[in-house]
Amino acid sequence: MSPSEAFDPDILALPLYDNIHRALAADIGEWCGDRAEAWAAMDTGDPAAVGRTMLTELGRSGWLRHLGPDQPGPDTRALCLRRQALAYHEDLxxxxxxxxxxxxTAISRHGTAEQRHRELPGLADGTRAGALALSEPGAGSDLAAAVFEAIPDGDGFVLNGTKTWIAQGDIADLCVVLARTGDGPGPLGLTAFLVDARAAGLRAEPIGAIAPRSWAELTFTDVRVGSEAVLGERGQGLVVALDVLERARTSVAGAALGFGRRAFRLARGHARTRKAYGGRLADLQLVRASLAKMDVELSAAALLTSRAAWATDLGHDYAKHASTAKLYATEAAGEIVDRAVQIFGAAGLVAGSPMERLYRQVRSLRIYEGPSEVIEMTIADAL
Incomplete structure (x- = not known):
């Protein structure tokens, strides 16, 4: 099977990937391609409803099966390839x-055996939606500044406070919540909890975004959980959160590749067919130079992402590689989409067009799992 247009076959041919990854790229590329027309016609006016539909579709088709409690360990290269294909075809x-x-990932790496077998099956078959509730109105990137409280009460805790910008917060069945338990100052006083999103006292309010996505603000009013809700060790919540985010950075780079490659292919196709100045746009030197820059950036981003994923899978020190891949790929994807819009001209600004959607969708990647400025500091600290 040949790889999807979402991938660069020369990158997949490198020894950084195994045959199982090449087969995966072909399979998920074909699966996404079969749904591309329906996805393009989809009404995204209610991103929460679309999210539920997508979750069911992903679960039924087996693309979440590896999240189950009895599956082999994580495969970061496979994760990045899945995200690249999905982002190329449909943001949601x-x-x-x-x-x-x-x-x-939070549950499989830090949960008890009982927690893993209770929570992971529903996430793996798409019947339950998860949410990672870390950010607060006054604590976004600086998670150690969280003030959301979990007060010990008998054999459990009472949770009070607000979490915001929570992806899938309005459709979640299960939330991983970072809360201050008072075990020490700053980062030492934080604990992670598993919370039923249907618990009494928990209210979700959708948040609109420039690109339709399921975001919400979660308000907790005297939400009670038992001691079995603690994820990992009490007082080690920041460790759980940072471990999950650090591992996810490489996959954000994979998604950025998907967005960037889609924009590049659309711009190249338009330049080759658009008549201008007695020829084609693709014949103009400045347009050719812009396309060349886009191709170079895609190649560099793909190599950095592949290296970071490979290092993670082989148990090497991957943190700096993951941050480097995330920083470069997301910044490059933003530039590539911007150049693509410029090549399309006014046609790239039409509401609802592929380029207009990409322009809005790609922006958030420079903020997810650590904004570019924080990532730069992380890289600097590792030098």
Missing amino acids: ADFTYSIQELVA
């Missing part, structure tokens, strides 16, 4: 998939 498919991955 990638968005939904990525949040399930985040929540399942």
Whole structure:
């Protein structure tokens, strides 16, 4: 089977990938391609409803099966390839998939055997939606500044406070919540909890975004959980959160590749067919130079992403590689989409057009799992 147009076959041919990854690229590329027409015609006016539909579709088709409690360990290269194909074809498919991955990773890496077998099956078959509730109105990137409280009460805790910008928060069945338990100052006083999103006292309010996505603000009013809700060790919540986000950065780079490659292919196709100045746009030197820059950036981003994923899978020190891939790929994807809009001209600004959607969709990647400025500091600290 040949790889999808979402991938560069020369990158997949490198020894950084195994045959199983090449087969995966072909399979998910074909699966997404079969749904591309229906996805393009989809009404995204209600992103929460679309998210539920996407989750069901991903689960039924087996693309979440690896999240189950008895599956082999994580395969970061496979994760990046899935996200690349999904982002190339449909933003909401990638968005939904990525949040399930985040929540399942937190549970599989830090949960007890009982927690894993209780929570992971529903995430793996798409019947339950997860949400990672970390950010607060006054604590976004600086998670150690969280003030959301979990007060010990008998054999459990009472949760009060607000979490915001929570992906899938309005459709979640399960939330991983970072809360201050008072075990120490700053980061030492944080604990992660598994919370039923249907618990009494928990209210979700959807948040609109420039690209339709399922985001919400979660308000907790005297939400009670038992001691079995603690995920990982009490007082080690920041460790859980940072571990999940650090591992996810490479996959954000994979999604950026999908967005960037889609924009590049659309711009190249338009330049080759658009008549201008007695020839084609593709004959103009400045347009050719712009396309060349886009291709170079895609190649560099793909190599950085592949290296980071490979290092993670082989158990090497991957943190700096993951941050480098995430920073470069997301910044490059933004530039590529911007150049593509310029090549399309006014046609790239039409509401609802593929280029207009890409322009809005790609922007958030420079903020997810650590904004570019924070990632730059992380890289600098590792030098």
